[in-house]
Amino acid sequence: MKRNNFGYYIREGNKGIFVHGFMSFAAICAIIACLLIMGSFVLITLNLNNIISDLERESEILVYIDDNLSEAEAKSVGSNINMITNVQQAVFVSRDEALQDYIGQQDDPTLFDGVDATTLRDRYRVTLLDIGQTKDTVTKIEAISGVAKVSAHYEISNGFMTMQSILNVASTAIIAILMIVSLFIISNTVKLALYDRREEIAIMRMVGATNRFIRGPFLIEGFTLGIVGAAIAFFAEWGVYSLITVRIQAVDTMKLLNLLPFMDIWAPMAAGFAAVGFVVGVIGSALSIRKFLRV
Amino acid sequence: MIDLRNVTKTYDNGAKAVKGISLHIEDGEFVFLVGPSGSGKSTLIKLLTAELLPTTGMVLVNNFNTGKIKRSQIPYMRRTLGVIFQDFRLIEKKNVFDNVAFAMRVIGASEKEIKSRVPYVLELVGLENKSHRLPEELSGGEQQRVAIARALINNPQMIIADEPTGNLDPARSLEIMMLLERINALGTTMMVVTHEKALVNRFSKRVIAIDDGLVISDGMDGYYNYETE
Ligand SMILES: Nc1ncnc2c1ncn2[C@@H]1O[C@H](COP(=O)(O)OP(=O)(O)OP(=O)(O)O)[C@@H](O)[C@H]1O
Ligand SMILES: [Mg+2]
Numbered sequence: 300m301k302r303n304n305f306g307y308y309i310r311e312g313n314k315g316i317f318v319h320g321f322m323s324f325a326a327i328c329a330i331i332a333c334l335l336i337m338g339s340f341v342l343i344t345l346n347l348n349n350i351i352s353d354l355e356r357e358s359e360i361l362v363y364i365d366d367n368l369s370e371a372e373a374k375s376v377g378s379n380i381n382m383i384t385n386v387q388q389a390v391f392v393s394r395d396e397a398l399q400d401y402i403g404q405q406d407d408p409t410l411f412d413g414v415d416a417t418t419l420r421d422r423y424r425v426t427l428l429d430i431g432q433t434k435d436t437v438t439k440i441e442a443i444s445g446v447a448k449v450s451a452h453y454e455i456s457n458g459f460m461t462m463q464s465i466l467n468v469a470s471t472a473i474i475a476i477l478m479i480v481s482l483f484i485i486s487n488t489v490k491l492a493l494y495d496r497r498e499e500i501a502i503m504r505m506v507g508a509t510n511r512f513i514r515g516p517f518l519i520e521g522f523t524l525g526i527v528g529a530a531i532a533f534f535a536e537w538g539v540y541s542l543i544t545v546r547i548q549a550v551d552t553m554k555l556l557n558l559l560p561f562m563d564i565w566a567p568m569a570a571g572f573a574a575v576g577f578v579v580g581v582i583g584s585a586l587s588i589r590k591f592l593r594v
Numbered sequence: 595m596i597d598l599r600n601v602t603k604t605y606d607n608g609a610k611a612v613k614g615i616s617l618h619i620e621d622g623e624f625v626f627l628v629g630p631s632g633s634g635k636s637t638l639i640k641l642l643t644a645e646l647l648p649t650t651g652m653v654l655v656n657n658f659n660t661g662k663i664k665r666s667q668i669p670y671m672r673r674t675l676g677v678i679f680q681d682f683r684l685i686e687k688k689n690v691f692d693n694v695a696f697a698m699r700v701i702g703a704s705e706k707e708i709k710s711r712v713p714y715v716l717e718l719v720g721l722e723n724k725s726h727r728l729p730e731e732l733s734g735g736e737q738q739r740v741a742i743a744r745a746l747i748n749n750p751q752m753i754i755a756d757e758p759t760g761n762l763d764p765a766r767s768l769e770i771m772m773l774l775e776r777i778n779a780l781g782t783t784m785m786v787v788t789h790e791k792a793l794v795n796r797f798s799k800r801v802i803a804i805d806d807g808l809v810i811s812d813g814m815d816g817y818y819n820y821e822t823e
Pocket of ligand 1: 605606607609610611629630631632633634635636637638
C-alpha cells in the first residue's frame with residue numbers, strides 16, 4: 300500500500316495556511332520584514348565593499364623624494380618602498396613627467412607656462428593592498444632614507460572602513476535577531492495549526508500513521524509560508540533598491556558612489572532570500588512538531 | 595495475540611496503576627476486561643496500544659514487543675490493532691465515509707482501495723445509508739458504529755474497546771456488543787473493557803477482572819462475579 304504522499308502533504312499543508320489566515324498572514328509579514336531588513340543590510344554592505352575596493356584601487360599615496368638625490372638615487376628608493384608588504388605597486392614619476400601630468404589635467408594649458416620642472420620633486424605613486432593600514436604604511440615609507448614627504452588621504456578611507464565594520468557587526472546582530480523572531484512566529488503559527496488538529500493527529504497516531512506522515516503537511520505549511528514571504532520580500536527589495544539607486548544617481552552627478560546594479564546581484568540575493576525563507580519556514584515548523592509529537 | 599508478563603506501570607507522579615499483570619489472549623478470542631473505576635483498565639489498554647510503555651515486564655502485541663521495538667516501528671504495530679473509545683473520537687467536520695476512509699488514507703491506501711473497502715465495512719456496521727452524514731447528525735450508537743467501522747477498516751488482527759458502550763443506553767449498548775461479537779465471529783480478536791455487569795453476563799465469554807492493578811479473576815464462565823462500585 301506504498302504510495303507517494305506528497306500531493307496529500309501539499310493539499311493538507313496549504314489548507315492549514317488558510318484555516319489560520321491571520322496567523323499565516325502575520326508569519327508571512329514577519330518573514331518579509333525580516334528579509335527586507337536583512338536584504339537592505341546586505342545591499343548596503345555590498346555597496347560599501349564595492350566603494351571601498353574602488354577606493355583601494357584609486358587611492359594612491361604620493362611619496363616625494365629628497366631634492367638632493369639624483370634621478371638614479373631616487374630610483375633606488377623605489378625598491379625600498381616596494382619591499383614594504385602592504386605596498387602593491389610603486390611607480391616612479393620624474394619631475395618632468397609630473398609637470399606634464401599637471402599640464403595635461405588643466406583645461407588651460409598655458410597655466411603652467413614658465414614653471415620649471417626643477418621646482419617639482421621626483422615622486423612615486425604608491426598603491427596599497429589594504430587601505431585600512433594606510434597610516435602604518437605611511438610611517439614605514441617615511442622612515443626610508445631619501446623620502447622627503449608622504450601625502451596620503453587616509454581620512455576618507457578610514458571613514459568608510461569604520462562604517463563597514465560597524466555595519467558588519469550591526470547587520471550580523473540584526474539578522475540573527477530577526478531570524479529568531481521569524482522562526483518564533485512561524486513556529487507559533489504551525490503550533491496553532493497543530494493544536495487545532497490535535498484530535499485528528501491523535502486519531503492518526505491511533506490508526507498507525509507514521510510520524511513522517513503526520514509531520515508532512517505541517518512542514519509543507521511552514522515551507523510555503525517561508526517561501527511565499529521570501530518571494531514577496533525579494534521583489535519588494537528589488538523595487539525599493541532600484542528606486543533608491545535611481546534617486547542617488549540623480550543627486551550624485553559626480554559619480555562619487557559607484558552603486559551596484561541590482562541585475563548584477565539578483566541571483567545570489569534570490570538564493571539567499573529563498574534559503575532564509577526555507578530555513579525559517581521548515582525549522583520553525585519542525586520545532587513545533589517535535590514538541591508536539593513527543594509522546 | 596497478546597502476552598503480558600509481570601507487567602507493571604508506575605506513572606511519572608508515582609501512581610502505581612498496574613502492579614504485576616500476566617495474561618495471554620489467543621488469536622480469535624473474545625475477552626471482557628472488567629474492574630472498578632481506577633483499577634487500571636485504561637492503563638492496561640494504553641500499554642497494549644503503546645501509548646504507554648511498561649515500567650517493568652514485557653508487553654507482546656501481535657508479536658511486537660512494545661518496550662523493545664524502535665519508536666518508528668510503533669505505527670506498524672498499531673496497524674494490527676483497531677481501537678474504540680467511549681467518546682467515539684470522530685472528526686467532526688468529516689462525514690461518515692471520510693471518517694472511515696481517513697484511517698486508510700493515513701497509512702497510504704490508494705483511493706481505489708478506499709472506494710471498494712469503505713462501503714463494505716459501512717454495510718457491516720449497518721451505516722451504508724448514512725455515509726454522507728456528519729457525526730453530529732448521528733445518534734450516539736451510530737457514532738460508535740462509525741468508530742467501529744474505522745477500527746475495522748484496515749483489517750486489524752485485534753480490536754480493543756475501552757468502554758465502548760459507556761455513553762449509550764442499554765438497548766444501544768446491547769446492539770453494539772452484538773456487533774462486536776459478530777465481528778469477532780468473522781475472525782478478529784476482541785478485547786472489551788466495560789463496567790456493565792448486566793451486559794457482560796448476557797454473553798458467555800472469557801472475563802478478566804482486575805482490581806488495584808492486579809488480575810483478581812480470569813474465567814471462561816462468562817460471569818461477572820466481581821462487585822463494582
Ligand atoms: N496520566 C496519569 N498520570 C498519573 N496517574 C494516572 C494517570 N492515568 C491514570 N492514573 C492513575 O492510575 C490508576 C488507574 O487509572 P485507569 O485510568 O487505568 O483506571 P480505569 O480502570 O480505566 O478506571 P475507569 O474505569 O474509571 O476508566 C488510577 O489511580 C489513576 O488515578
Ligand atoms: Mg478507564
